[in-house]
Amino acid sequence: MSGPASGGASDPVGPEASSATGRELGHGAVELVFREEYGRIVASLTRRFGDLDLAEDAAAEALAVALERWPVDGVPANPGAWLVTTAGNRALDRLRRESRRETKQEAAVMLHDDTPHAPTGPIEDDRLRLIFTCCHPALAPEARVALTLRLLGGLSVAEIAEGFLVPETTMAQRITRAKRKIAAAHIPFRVPAEADLPERLGAVHAVLYLIFNEGYLATSGVSTRDDLAVEAVRLARLLHGLLPDDVETAGLLALLLLTEARRPSRFGSDGALVPLGEQDRGGWHRELIDEGHALVRTCLRVGRPGRYQLLAAINAVHTDAPSGADTAWDQIVQLYDQLVALDPSPVVRLNRAVAVGEVDGPDVALADVERIGLTTYHPWHVVRAELLRRLGRGAEARGSYDAALALIDNPGEVLYLTRRRDQLAGPPAESSSARENPLP
């Protein structure tokens, strides 16, 4: 990197920028590399200059240079390092140009932590610092999600706004406000102290899981937002790479992989949701499943189960079964028992009831479900409907499907549940569930 005295736009030259000359390179390819490296660029510059806005602006300038130069000069041998260096030089240029240099450097002191961490402490990586800044508990949860996708994921504001169905201006304001709070409230750019790490990491996991879930089963409009799910997997992989010894992070990654692996079979050709038991298991991503299973085995060896590890283990049992009918439901009930001990929330107990229904029968499960009584949560109605259906109580099942449908706006799910309801003959008033009832 050229020294600060050289002045001018000092982009890296030399061997690292001269390879692959003449290769055909479209904007799309450059932008793909840029997005992949965006978090690294922003994190590195934020550590150096202590200013998120400066880091983002310089990253955008580096992209502009890459779009101009790479198609002509070829892609540098190490595109990430090239982008970081170029963006760093652009940031320095900008600081020199601006009379606000002193202010900027003071801002750097506010955000940047110089104190060396104990060598045995958490692994240092600028992106790890950035993750903890983006997911700081002093920020509103929706701001944490937006910042993580923007600063680490490199998604554009427009993409994030689309992902969460809010106007772009709203999302831009949300991100600007969050960045302003980071600076004004002195939210640090560092890995939390060891004592705070489990809790702070829990906040990071929650953000990634939320991004994934919104992608996996969108709350409205379209059935899935694949880009959000893919992004969550990428960020979980990054976090696992940065904290390889943290078993809950491994558990979260496994959970996302084992869920994501089933995506190709989750919707039928007509767009209707296909429940797990009826999915074409040949369509599942085998590589993702193998990777997820390996992570679950690692977690089991460590033997410190947490929420995400248990959810991953449950999904490992599902993805291990050659067919829905071969699922080891007794194992799943045992895992849910452990999960309920950690987190006795109604949603966890509802999921446990589904597994109980497979082991102890629908009547036992229905009693559990009635006790849980989550009437504003559509899966509660769906589970209830399925159990009532198995018990031959068609009219009541119908009512439960209707109650579920009234709460949702996901096209694939609406189609599936409507069809499921309509298979039950007759209007809800009549007791005409005989055709559905397997008993003579």
Next chain:
Amino acid sequence: MPQFMLSVHHDPAEDERMGAMTPEEMQPIFEAVDAFNTALQADGAWVFAGGLQPIEASTCVDNTGESSIVTDGPFSESKEYLGGFWIIEAADLDTALAWAARGSRACQGKVEVRPFQGE
């Protein structure tokens, strides 16, 4: 180093419970707050702190118009009001939040952490 205000807001919903507390019951809280103050001073984080008289003792002055107008009572109609505060120095928000957690435990009240403007 950045400065933060750690403020404790008096909640009228708590009036009854607090009013019913005997001096013997209050004593451990006073002691805990004293210990917290001592810890702040020992660490060098202490700038200033104080507890405020009840809101009935407040008076408003408005000299934005032609003449200064003095009125009885608080500025805001809000039911909650500032009961006391600490002003501390901390390297960053995480450090300030850790102090706030100790302060909240000591005074048995919610603590709001707010940074001062620079310069």
